[in-house]
Amino acid sequence: MTPAAVNAAYAVVALPLAGFVANLVLGRRLGEPKAGWVGTLAATGAFAAALVAWVGALGQPSASRSFDLKVFTWFPVAGLHVNVGLLVDPLSLTMALFVTGVSAAIHLYSIGYMHRDPGFDRFFVYLNLFLFSMAVLVMADNFLFSFLGWEGVGFCSYGLIGFWFQREVAAVAAKKAFVTNRAGDMGFLLAMFLLFAHFGSLNYSAVLGGLVGGHPTGLLAGAPGAVPGTTATAITLLLFLGAVGKSAQLPLYMWLPDAMEGPTPISALIHAATMVTAGVYLMARVAPLLHYAHATAWVVACVGVSTAFLAATIACAQDDIKKALAYSTISQLGYMFLAVGVGDYTDGVFHMLTHAFFKALLFLGAGAVIHALADRQDMKQMGGLARYLPVTAVTFGAAWLAISGIPPFAGFWSKDAILASAWEMNKVLWAIGALTAALTAYYMSRQFALVFTGRARWAEARPTPGGALAGAGAAFAEGEAGAGHAASGPGLPPPPHLEARPRDPSWVMAAPLVVLAIASVLGGGINFPAWHLDFLSRFLHPLFPATGAVASTATKWALSVVTTILSLGGLAFGLATWRTAEHPVLEPSFLRRAWYIDDTVSAAVSGPVQALADGLAYVMDRRLVDGFVNGVAGLLATSGRALRRVQNGYVRSYAFGLSVGVIALLAYVAFRVGS
Amino acid sequence: MDQYLPLLLIFALGLVFAVGSFAASRMLGPRPRLNPAKLGPFESGIAPRREPPARFPVRFYLVAMIFIIFDIEIVFLYPLAVMFNQLGLFGLVEMASFALVVFVAFAYLVSEGALDWGPGKRAGSRSGAPVTRSVSATVRRVSRPGAPTPQASPWAARGGEAAAAAGGPAASPASAAPKARVVG
Amino acid sequence: MTIFAGTAGPGCTISNLVTSEAKVSGLCTAKGSLSIPVEYRSIAPVLILGVAALVLLVLSATLPKRRYPGLWAGLTALAGIATTVDGIVQWANLDNPANTALTVGGQVLYDHFSAFFAILFGCATTLGAAISDSYLSREALDGPEPYVLMLACSAGAVLMAEAAGLITLFLGLEVLSISLYTMTAYHRRRAASGEAGLKYFILGSFSSAVFIYGAALVYGATGSTQYFEIFQFLTGTVVVHDGVLLAGMALLVAGLGFKVAAVPFHFWAPDVYQGAPTPFVGYMAAVAKAAGFAGLLRALMLALPTQVSSWRPAIWVLAVASVLVGSVMALVQADLKRLLAYSSISQAGYVLIGLQAGTQAGWSAASFYLFTYLFMVVGTFAVVGLTQGRGEVRNDLGSIRGLGQRNPWLAGGMLVLLLAQAGVPLTSGFLGKWLVISAVIGKGQYELALIGMVGAAIAAFAYLRVALLMYVPAAPTPARPGQPRGEGGGEPAVAPTGPGAPSGLAEVAGDLEALATAGLGATATAVALRAPSTARLRVPRATAAAIAVCVAFTVFAGVSTPVLSLAHSIGLTWSL
DSSP states (O other): OOOGGGGHHHHHHHHHHHHHHHHHHHHHHHHHHHHHHHHHHHHHHHHHHHHHHHHHHHTSOGGGOOEEEEEEEEEEETTEEEEEEEEESHHHHHHHHHHHHHHHHHHHHHHHHTTTOTTHHHHHHHHHHHHHHHHHHHHBSBHHHHHHHHHHHHHHHHHHHTTTTTSHHHHHHHHHHHHHHHHHHHHHHHHHHHHHHHHSOOBHHHHHOOEETTEEOGGGGTOTTSSOHHHHHHHHHHHHHHHHHHTTOTTSOTHHHHGGGSOHHHHHIIIIISGGGHHHHHHHHTHHHHTTOHHHHHHHHHHHHHHHHHHHHHHTTOOBHHHHHHHHHHHHHHHHHHHHHTTOHHHHHHHHHHHHHHHHHHHHHHHHHHHHTTSOOBGGGOOOGGGTOHHHHHHHHHHHHHHTTOTTSHHHHHHHHHHHHHHHHOHHHHHHHHHHHHHHHHHHHHHHHHHHSSOOGGGSOOOOSSHHHHHHHHHHHHHHHTSOOTTOOTTOOOOTTOSSOOOOOOHHHHHHHHHHHHHHHHGGGGGOSSTTOOHHHHHHGGGSOOOSOOOOHHHHHHHHHHHHHHHHHHHHHHHHHTTSSOOGGGSOHHHHTGGGHHHHHHHHIIIIIHHHHHHHIIIIIIIIIIHHHHHHHHHHHHHHHHHHTTOOSOHHHHHHHHHHHHHHHHHHHHHHTTO | OGGGHHHHHHHHHHHHHHHHHHHHHHHHSOOOOOOHHHHSGGGSSOOOSSOOOOOOOHHHHHHHHHHHHHHHHHHHHHHHHHHHHHHHHHHHHHHHHHHHHHHHHHHHHHHTTTTOOSTTTTOSOTTOOOHIIIIIHHHHHHHOTTOOOOOSSTTOOTTSHHHHHHOSGGGGGGGTTTHHHHHO | OOOOSSOOSSOOOHHHHHHSOGGGTTOOEETTEEOOOOOGGGGHHHHHHHHHHHHHHHHHHHSOSSOOTTHHHHHHHHHHHHHHHHHHHHHHHHTSGGGOEEETTTTEEESHHHHHHHHHHHHHHHHHHHHHHHHHHHTTOOSSHHHHHHHHHHHHHHHHHHBSBHHHHHHHHHHHHHHHHHHHTTOTTOHHHHHHHHHHHHHHHHHHHHHHHHHHHHHHHHSOSBHHHHHHHHHHSOOSOOHHHHHHHHHHHHHHHHHTTOTTSOTHHHHHHHHSOHHHHHHHHHHHHHHHHHHHHHIIIIIOGGGHHHHHHHHHHHHHHHHHHHHHHHHTOOBHHHHHHHHHHHHHHHHHHHHHHOSHHHHHHHHHHHHHHHHHHHHHHHHHHHHTOGGGOOOBGGGGTTHHHHOHHHHHHHHHHHHHHHTOTTSHHHHHHHHHHHHHHHTTOHHHHHHHHHHHHHHHHHHHHHHHHHHSOOOOOOOOTTOOOSSSTTOOOOOTTSTTSOHHHHHHHHHHHHHHTTTOOHHHHHHHHOOOOOSOOOOOHHHHHHHHHHHHHHHHHHHOSHHHHHHHTOOOSOOO
16 A cells, blocks of 8 residues: 555656646746746756655554555566556665755755856756756666666766867767767666666565565565576666766766866756766665675675775865866765675665765865856865855765764764775775775865965966066955055956955855755754664665674774774875865876776777778778668669659559559469469 | 350450451452641631630529439439338338428539529529639630640549659640540 | 337347348348348448548528638537547447347447458548648638538448448448548649549549449349348359359459559559649548458458458469558659559558458457548648648658758658658557558568568658658749848848758768658759748647647557557458
8 A cells, every 4th residue: 555645656757747847848938947847846846746755654553654656657568567656665766865865955956056157047947947857767667668778877877068068078978978988788688688688687675576565575675586696787787887887987987077168057956966876876776686696796895985985085186176076076986886786785885975965065165256256266286265155165074074074974883884885795805995084074175275275366467568566466366365464456457367355156056056065964863873773774664674693783883993093194194184275295196097997998099999990980981881881872762763664654554553453463362362 | 154145145245246347348348548748627718726615604504403302302202102101100210301302402513503594593602712813714725825735635644653753733734635535 | 229110039140140131131020021121230330431421511501601710620620529439439349249240130230340440431531530621721712512522431441331232332432432532522723633633533433443343243143132141152062163252252352452542553543643633642541441351351250261262372462562552652752642642552452461361360460550540641741731832832852851940840740751651660550561461470470571571661760761751951042142031031032052051961961861752853852942931830720639639649559558559359250
């Protein structure tokens, strides 16, 4: 029996769709800012609906909180029953809640951020379409429908990275993201074929089992032999390939830093908080299957932890404020995969949540900074902004402490739990993870220090032919800082690259910052590991197969202390060092160039591979394919023109043709007579 | 197969007769020496530039339709009269509804002016098209100087493939002229 | 409500006919009176449409002679809606198998198939009326007559689908055909229209003769024209000399093949489609095809299922020829209406593919195909009717060029309809093709499935050509210097690649042009690229609604199952 409130889940999907349609149809007419408000309203409504559905589900016993809301059946033909339906269970509810919640905040923020952009309405069309696709992805009740959402978010990501498609970099980055994701999608597709071949269905409940009448069934019940280990491994590995592409893990991570060419709210929503976590969601969704695929679990854990470490090192040497955050996102996603790999799905989801809060906040804060500095993104050109952007600085600071894993901020709890589980699985995994935690604290402190503390480097104009301007700019900055320098006259112009002094954004942009900051500070509370406050664990518990050994409380404490000390160390070092901007020793070029991976790949592709491809393209394309296609097309056109002669417009010819047809039929019949 | 033999024979006979007639007229008939003058109408004079118009007032057709209406009604009334007792009420009702249908057609015809023979009473067409356009435009188009002369075949497709490729409404008047001949 | 005049003891249902005296064929005698049991609900669609036609005639005779904008179309649409609703009601009623019956003197079959096609023709009438109204007033042709013809035509079509014997089928066929001949020739001031009507009439009469000859031969071979009696005769008797029967069958196939425009009986279609008033073409393409196929399905599946091994190869050839010839010829057309005519020929080929499977999957696929094709083709021709301009001055491919700018909504709708006809997933067209092909795969005919897919691939290019052309910018024609363009709203005339146009956009437009005209001859390319007016295209309200319904249905039926399940529950066998 489905409680009435759960039906609100329909609205979670329907409202963004309605917002999308409304903006598509009326967006141009509504214009700014109404189009944005329509989009925000849709997102907020979806969030409210998710809340209602969640409350409805909470009313049920914990093991019965799984509802399949069927919308309709598409293709009830020949064995393949593809439903269009929603699966409402703790996992999808959790995902829906945070996706719609963060979305609503970012929609609001975008109204301010996209102010006066010529593509304002287009932006919200994409944004609502994205939210719809994401809702479909997390709430679908079968793999194929999820895949539809999966492709939908991919498309929106493509469209939004290239939102300013007039900039060639943006267009190229969009293409890169699209192509990389295709590689992953192939894995997803193949996995679906395998699933259908083995289970004869693509429904989550049919494949993975579910909660029926309060009891787990199928794979979820741990029915051994339900699926051979090799099949499970193959399926999960292929799905993981899809996840790697979508969630930017090794080796398919290169697109994400480039994706920062998109508008900052997009980086926050799609490329930090929601879409990129879709891979983690997918792996958590197939947890019952992953349970039987130990090899895959190992691969997931190893890929996760190595991505986390590698991306963290790269993040230490980035100058672009958004690029640094992008590498940080990749690194944090690595943590989530580590959690999934070691079988600690709950904490993987937990970290996904907290990460969504603080990373979205970091991006939005970065956006506010970029906005304030008239689209400047180089951190080395910032500094001292805390005085000018107090709200931004405080909220950014909260996120900084959260991601650095400083108790009691949200990030600490989730990261700590993951590391504790990793310890139980393998000490090396833990060691790398802990080291990464220290690195994280370091590079985030570096970022905070570079942006908000130290000298106001942004006011020192770049080397210009007339040196006078530079001095004037500096004087202006000092004057505005109110440091008591009487030299600053009231008539001095602002520095050449800024129209006005940087200031905090308007309330539409500030409100989401504050909300997300509160979430980043208190987010740990949703899964507090003591006093029976681990709400999330208990909520998700029935959905995930029991993991192996659980670390003892004493071990946990010990590990917590160690990681906290490491994080604090990184934090202190970062803050202390980066009061000034020049420390080349700490930014070796191999880190600045991201371990040369992108360069190597480019070189490999542009070198021999390109040559090979060119050669093949010439032989295959020009000679074979083109020749074939042109030949066929020519043949068709020629035969069409020849046949046209018959169609000469004379009734007598037509009647003759008819008669020939009749006679041919009769002749055929004559052959069959008596047979 | 035997049962079809007579049928086949009839076919064969028909074929022989048809072929024979053509062959006979070829062989027996006089073979005139054909030249353009010989082929022209009246074998002399100025060749007509277009088909002579053979136009009937449309009212003749309307009268013919009225005739058909009553004709058909009567045709069906006879069997009813013969079978009246057996068919009973059902037959009567059926016949009445049939008569009603036919009467509607009659009423429509009358309203369209089938029985109005006075000149120019109903000059205005209900369709709203101006008179000049619906009547005189057709005439003028057919006889417009410089219009392409009618082709050998009355309904040669000017709309055929080649013409369509050449495109445009330019060729449209061509086939309007021979229409009268075909209908008549 | 079962009406039997007289107390007909055992109802003349199909199951009873097997045991009781079948030869009476429904003429039940009681109390010495000869009365025919009539189940009026079985002929309700025909009655609704016929009475509506009469009402229109009476109104036109009695109302003062002036224009009544929208009245005639509205009444026709109302009758169409009533037919549709009636069809749905009958469908629900027929869910009880006991209600299936052979009535009206054994001449009418009352079953799911009839109800399905009643719904189809009801929808066709409604949409046809909706898209004709604005066209007729634009061409100054409006009046009740075309709508009367349309209603009569629909009534004939319903009768063809309901017919339980060749005579009734012929009756329906003639009512349908004569109405269509007149509708084709209805554009008085357009010579092409009259020419098309005449061609259609002559060739149609020819094919009717062929059909009736076939019926006569079948009668000669089996002693009846009633499907059930033919079926009974053929199952009970081993026909040794089946020459007459097979010849009759071949002629029936030829006669109905003409109506559905199957190759090689298709020659009339391009000329007629090109000449007939555009909205009527949409209506005709949907209704004549559906009715012809309904008759063909009935005759082959109900009367001649025993001869299936004889007619399947014949239909196979017709299907393959239709798919290939239609697709290939569509590629080289420079006239939009001719292109769509060939497209409809190739679509008929797909229905034939479903028909020749001769299975439940086959005929339900064919029915589904016909139903969904109705919406695609009516919508498509509605759009063509709008772009061609007053007097149908431009029907060539170029007339649709730049539609994306002139009216993006219309272009979007047209795009959906074109993609559906090309068989792109998530549209009903895809589902239809897929069902048809899976039906023949179910029979193990992979070669036919392959041909079907190849044909779809070829035809897709023709549709994409149109779709591309819609988005080639309607470049303003290079006007003579100093002369402002007529309809362009007085903006200065610039050459397509003039200094005003960004070079990148011009390049893209050039690529599109090249792509859109690939494979056309030189003259045809020139025609296709002749830019139309760039003025915004206004869509009359009724037409817009009809197109919207068509597009919505095309998407709806492509992603959901109601229509599919309707088609799946159609039965075409005798329930003995």
